[in-house]
Amino acid sequence: MRKLWKNRPLWIALIAIVLLIVLAAFTAGNRSLPLSDGLFRTAAAPVSAFLHSAQNAVGDFFVRVFNPSGVQAENEQLKETLLQLKQQLALLDETEKENARLTELLNYAQANPNMQYVTASVIARDSNPYIDMITLNAGSRNGVTEKAAVICADGIVGRVFEVGPNWCRVKTMCSDEMRISVMVQRTRDEGMLGGLYEEDGLLIGTMLYYLPGKPDIEVGDVIRTSGIGGFFPKGLYVGKVLSVNENGKGSYDAIVSMDVDFVHLEDALIIVGVDEAVR
Amino acid sequence: MKRLFLLIPLTVIAILFDCFLFPALSQNGIRPLLVLSLALAATAATKVQDGIVIALIGGLLCDLFCNPYLGFSAAAYLAAVCILYGFVRKNQPKLPLLLIFALIACTAAEAMVFVFSLIIGARFPIRTRLLLSVLPSLVLESLAVLPLAALLRVKGKGTFDRR
Numbered sequence: 001m002r003k004l005w006k007n008r009p010l011w012i013a014l015i016a017i018v019l020l021i022v023l024a025a026f027t028a029g030n031r032s033l034p035l036s037d038g039l040f041r042t043a044a045a046p047v048s049a050f051l052h053s054a055q056n057a058v059g060d061f062f063v064r065v066f067n068p069s070g071v072q073a074e075n076e077q078l079k080e081t082l083l084q085l086k087q088q089l090a091l092l093d094e095t096e097k098e099n100a101r102l103t104e105l106l107n108y109a110q111a112n113p114n115m116q117y118v119t120a121s122v123i124a125r126d127s128n129p130y131i132d133m134i135t136l137n138a139g140s141r142n143g144v145t146e147k148a149a150v151i152c153a154d155g156i157v158g159r160v161f162e163v164g165p166n167w168c169r170v171k172t173m174c175s176d177e178m179r180i181s182v183m184v185q186r187t188r189d190e191g192m193l194g195g196l197y198e199e200d201g202l203l204i205g206t207m208l209y210y211l212p213g214k215p216d217i218e219v220g221d222v223i224r225t226s227g228i229g230g231f232f233p234k235g236l237y238v239g240k241v242l243s244v245n246e247n248g249k250g251s252y253d254a255i256v257s258m259d260v261d262f263v264h265l266e267d268a269l270i271i272v273g274v275d276e277a278v279r
Numbered sequence: 280m281k282r283l284f285l286l287i288p289l290t291v292i293a294i295l296f297d298c299f300l301f302p303a304l305s306q307n308g309i310r311p312l313l314v315l316s317l318a319l320a321a322t323a324a325t326k327v328q329d330g331i332v333i334a335l336i337g338g339l340l341c342d343l344f345c346n347p348y349l350g351f352s353a354a355a356y357l358a359a360v361c362i363l364y365g366f367v368r369k370n371q372p373k374l375p376l377l378l379i380f381a382l383i384a385c386t387a388a389e390a391m392v393f394v395f396s397l398i399i400g401a402r403f404p405i406r407t408r409l410l411l412s413v414l415p416s417l418v419l420e421s422l423a424v425l426p427l428a429a430l431l432r433v434k435g436k437g438t439f440d441r442r
Contacts, residue, residue, distance in 0.1 A: 013331050013361050017354045024342075024351030028399040
């Protein structure tokens, strides 16, 4: 046998191959793996877990090398998914901002329950620097009437000037023609607000006229609607006093700054009904 | 004797790698058969008997630990050893030529395992498996033969008679 092994190893190998194939044919499918499933794999589990982290890198390398078209297709699909996710993110961001705006309006409406409102969005605005006219997407079908007051959480926006079935045009406080009756909250001095005050071509605020002879008014005083005239309910926030000046006619004028950002205004409340107590 | 001190630990390491390390690292079925590479390297660098013993014992142990059949890996490894021996028995080839011979022998072994897997009912897309798993495995196995053969030639030099 030893001589045969030295001289004819190939014959022995060939016989072994045949026997092994027969053995494999008999054992195929019937053999459970007691050793590998039991002792060895249990012992090797921690090592396998550690090595598993390197698995993706090794596998990805060969996938890239041997299946470039698949990787390219996957890449295209991922790009498309990324684009969709970006669009969804932008939509989500927009929805979040809209939610914040509407929440602000809702809070205002809840804080002033004695008025009935219609919420509307700005659908057009004049392109001049002062935005003296805007168009909202609510009209007569929603109960909007001419001269209805338009407000937002930051103060008075303006007054409805023209009404259509599902739209209305609003003359804003930036319009030089707007005149509303206001009062100083602290002193209850009344005056007429209207006309723009500019410095170096920039809109600073609106003018407050017809203050009494020597008014007790200070910078920072809050200006609210007086309710006189009937267009604006009493007590709506208008703005704050920026400065007080003698006008040379024996009375004083003040400059009032408004907090409303007319350029970025997107939603507003149209007052369509006021309880008698407010009037 | 010196070559036995080299071959035995190498065989043990190769079996451990084949049974435990490579399955853990395997992706898309790429599993180089280090026992096969070692058997081929031993056939090319020392004696065909060494290759036969490594293929037989290593293959059987690999089947015992990892495969649902017993003996077929050993048969495939033995077949590969016989094929390589057919190429190298006349003279000792240089490493680049050995790479080609090893590639042919490994292809034969992988083909046997592949066909046997199909016969016993393994289900996988053949084209994908060929591209993603068998071909890379073949390349790795063949490449592994070269350093192993070089190691066995250098370390075992002068301590045994080649064939």
